Amino acid sequence: MGIDIDLCISQCYQRQLLSEAVVKELCELGKAVLAGEGNVRQVAAPVTVVGDVHGQFYDVLEIFKIAGYCPDVNYVFLGDYVDRGFFSVETIALLLCLKIRHPHRITLIRGNHESRATYGFYTECLRKYGNSNVWMYFTDFFDYLVLGAVIEDAIFCVHGGLSPSIHTLDQIKVIDRFKELPHEGPMADLVWSDPAPAATATTATTPAASLRFTAASSSASDDMRGDFQISPRGAGYLFGKIVTAQFLATNDLGHICRAHQLCMEGYQVLFDDLVSTVWSAPNYCYRAGNLASVLQIGVGLERFFNVFGPCPDDARVAPNRDGGAIVAASTNIGGGGMFDDDEVLASEDIVLEQKKVSRIRGRGGGISRSGVTGGGGGGLVREISSMSSNGVAINGNSTFSNPVVSEFFL
Ligand SMILES: [Mn+2]
Numbered sequence: 001m002g003i004d005i006d007l008c009i010s011q012c013y014q015r016q017l018l019s020e021a022v023v024k025e026l027c028e029l030g031k032a033v034l035a036g037e038g039n040v041r042q043v044a045a046p047v048t049v050v051g052d053v054h055g056q057f058y059d060v061l062e063i064f065k066i067a068g069y070c071p072d073v074n075y076v077f078l079g080d081y082v083d084r085g086f087f088s089v090e091t092i093a094l095l096l097c098l099k100i101r102h103p104h105r106i107t108l109i110r111g112n113h114e115s116r117a118t119y120g121f122y123t124e125c126l127r128k129y130g131n132s133n134v135w136m137y138f139t140d141f142f143d144y145l146v147l148g149a150v151i152e153d154a155i156f157c158v159h160g161g162l163s164p165s166i167h168t169l170d171q172i173k174v175i176d177r178f179k180e181l182p183h184e185g186p187m188a189d190l191v192w193s194d195p196a197p198a199a200t201a202t203t204a205t206t207p208a209a210s211l212r213f214t215a216a217s218s219s220a221s222d223d224m225r226g227d228f229q230i231s232p233r234g235a236g237y238l239f240g241k242i243v244t245a246q247f248l249a250t251n252d253l254g255h256i257c258r259a260h261q262l263c264m265e266g267y268q269v270l271f272d273d274l275v276s277t278v279w280s281a282p283n284y285c286y287r288a289g290n291l292a293s294v295l296q297i298g299v300g301l302e303r304f305f306n307v308f309g310p311c312p313d314d315a316r317v318a319p320n321r322d323g324g325a326i327v328a329a330s331t332n333i334g335g336g337g338m339f340d341d342d343e344v345l346a347s348e349d350i351v352l353e354q355k356k357v358s359r360i361r362g363r364g365g366g367i368s369r370s371g372v373t374g375g376g377g378g379g380l381v382r383e384i385s386s387m388s389s390n391g392v393a394i395n396g397n398s399t400f401s402n403p404v405v406s407e408f409f410l
Helices: 005-013 020-035 057-067 088-101 121-129 133-142 169-173 186-192 207-216 241-250 341-346
Strands: 040-043 047-050 075-077 106-108 148-151 155-157 228-230 237-239 255-258 261-263 267-270 275-278 292-297 303-308 317-319 325-327 357-361 381-388 391-395 404-406
Touching (some): 005 088, 020 088, 040 169, 057 088, 057 292, 057 303, 088 106, 088 121, 088 133, 121 133, 148 169, 169 186, 241 255, 275 292, 275 303
Antiparallel strands (some): 228 237, 261 404, 267 275, 357 381
16 A cells, blocks of 8 residues: 555666565556556557567666656557566566556557566566566556557557458457457457568568468468468468558558567568558667667657667666676677677576577677677678577577568567
């Protein structure tokens, strides 16, 4: 009883862990706020849209520095607040507090990682609190997050994308969303789907998945079909330009804004400007070398991608192996070092699932790291592949040209 929400917010901004009891109460308050929101939230412009942040707390602080603080600025967060980064707990705690304090100024959409199928969040909660209670409170809270938002009746915001079983916003509005993410069906599709332009369909997937995709869609004409196709993620669908245009026309909308896929340049605009991907975790997993962006939408619905890199090293700390805090080696873009690989490997937060292989190519003049040199003019080229259930290997010898990389998943 008697939560001082402003005090909590101030503690969160300082990355102080809130007590288990406080988290419990905050999650109850958050659920009460979200229970009053429909599945698809109406949002007014101007507003800033944020893509995946994945526990990269210091980069979230950087976003507020760059784009303005809530409630001075309206925010729509597209989901994937937790997993991968070192500070999922602190990140979701801050956003939860802001939601409770300024419910009309911030919209929290559910991502596929806001689930009990966790990739780092559970162990982080366990490590920081000594038990799984806080994880339970947060994941119960996740069940209340909204599925989408519509900005000024014109821009549909969702974490993943479209579903073959959803043609209208009304069909989204009647979903019973207050539950764990299902493996399939419309609710799963909204958080899992990806747009599938011909250019990215075969490169932005894992090699194994690419084979499957190629088998199902082996010609350019197939790629250009523009309808729904099986997703190599094993959940959701790939949606093309034709079904996108149909969905927008049916619902009298002009654009879809979504996240869910790492973009090396921080964002990508697809299908002749019908779809945007916003990615807000710079140098994803502290090693991907990508830029990030937030999408600033003005009163006239003009869109501006505000691109940014990792926050300055002196503004960031990272946990050491014992869970304490150390100053990170560095994570910047312009030729600085990286986390020591052993340090990264020691982190269970970014262990990638076996068999899932993502290839990442840095931008020109990107990160330098001992042992890996940028290819001629191509910047850092590297491959991140998981070798086992407890380790991640990095090999610096893969390359492909597409700027969108499938999010390390699942
Ligand atoms: Mn995602």
